[in-house]
Amino acid sequence: MGGCVMARKLRIHFEGAIYHVTLRGVERRRLFDDDADRERFMDRLGVYAEECRIRLYMFCLMTNHVHLLLETPGANLSVFMQKLQTAYTIYYNLRHDRAGHLVQGRFGAKLVEGNQYLLMLSRYIHLNPVYVADLVDKEFSKRRKALREYRWSSYPGYAGLATPFEMVTEGPILSLVEGDGKRQRLSYRRFVEAAITRTDEEFQDVLRGSSLAVGIPGSALKK
Numbered sequence: 068m069g070g071c072v073m074a075r076k077l078r079i080h081f082e083g084a085i086y087h088v089t090l091r092g093v094e095r096r097r098l099f100d101d102d103a104d105r106e107r108f109m110d111r112l113g114v115y116a117e118e119c120r121i122r123l124y125m126f127c128l129m130t131n132h133v134h135l136l137l138e139t140p141g142a143n144l145s146v147f148m149q150k151l152q153t154a155y156t157i158y159y160n161l162r163h164d165r166a167g168h169l170v171q172g173r174f175g176a177k178l179v180e181g182n183q184y185l186l187m188l189s190r191y192i193h194l195n196p197v198y199v200a201d202l203v204d205k206e207f208s209k210r211r212k213a214l215r216e217y218r219w220s221s222y223p224g225y226a227g228l229a230t231p232f233e234m235v236t237e238g239p240i241l242s243l244v245e246g247d248g249k250r251q252r253l254s255y256r257r258f259v260e261a262a263i264t265r266t267d268e269e270f271q272d273v274l275r276g277s278s279l280a281v282g283i284p285g286s287a288l289k290k
Contacts, residue, residue, distance in 0.1 A: 079178060080142045085124075087188055088135040088148065089175035093168050097131050104159060105219050108133075111154045113234040119147040122236045127195045128219035134192045136179070138239075148174050186243045190259045193222040197263050210263050222259065227252030 092098045099105045105128055112135075116123045122138040139147070156169040179185050196202070196217040197210050205213075215228050224231030227249055231237055244254040 080139070080144060082140055082142045083138060084142065084144070085136070085138045085179040085185070086144060086176045087179055087192070088133075088137060088144075090133040090135075090152070091171040091175075092131040093171045095131055095171075098133065098159075098169065099128065099130060100163065102218075104162070107158050108155050109219075111151055111158075113232075115147055115150045115154070116234055119143055119150070121147050122239075123234055124236055124240055125189060125192055125221040125225070126235070127192050127221070129195055129199070134195060136189060136192055136240075138236075144176060148176075182243050186240065186258070189240050190262055193220060193225070193259050194262060196220060207264060211260055214260070214263065225252065226256035226259070228256075 090098065099108065108128065112123070112126065115121070116137075119139075120141050120143075122140065124136040124138065125134075126136070127134045137144075152170055152174065159169055160166055179188060194214065197214050202210055202213055215223060215226065217223070221232060221235045221237075223229035224235065225237055225241070241251045241255055244251060244258055246254045
């Protein structure tokens with residue numbers, strides 16, 4: 068009598084679904100060895116996001132994992148991710164003379180619902196560069212500097228510290244904080260950076276950075 072085989076959990080697909088997608092290296096190994104790898108991944112991300120009509124809200128590339136926040140107007144998350152993972156894996160294996168799987172199992176995909184949760188999730192994704200072990204215990208100024216200067220994240224664009232990536236759709240997330248234009252970016256920056264503080268003094272330092280109040284307006288997520 069044969070053993071039982073666990074069925075793979077079905078993906079939930081529908082038009083306009085918003086997902087927090089994660090990719091992790093097999094056995095927690097590296098996905099990126101250097102900036103050339105990261106640039107290739109970013110290139111393929113932009114190409115397939117456009118091809119599959121994906122609305123990419125944000126991203127953060129770490130050494131052995133990736134976070135994406137995106138919307139699928141065409142209910143085609145699996146198609147998009149298959150294209151992205153396959154193209155990048157083929158490139159990586161050829162460049163680094165290796166074979167086999169690069170990504171650990173299936174990509175993670177959690178549906179995101181609710182404006183407040185969406186905003187908090189965006190902060191979590193953008194703060195990933197601060198969570199790495201060699202930065203957690205650093206003084207506040209170094210943690211903030213690392214966050215603001217991290218190249219492989221959409222945060223500097225959101226925060227008004229760098230030119231935003233063309234492939235990133237920022238409006239829906241920025242609409243969840245107060246202000247407009249540059250004021251909105253300042254408000255979002257304060258919202259994110261307040262979460263890297265560990266003392267009241269550090270928090271006050273964030274507050275002194277702008278006269279704007281951090282807040283979540285009651286309007287629904289703008290499409």
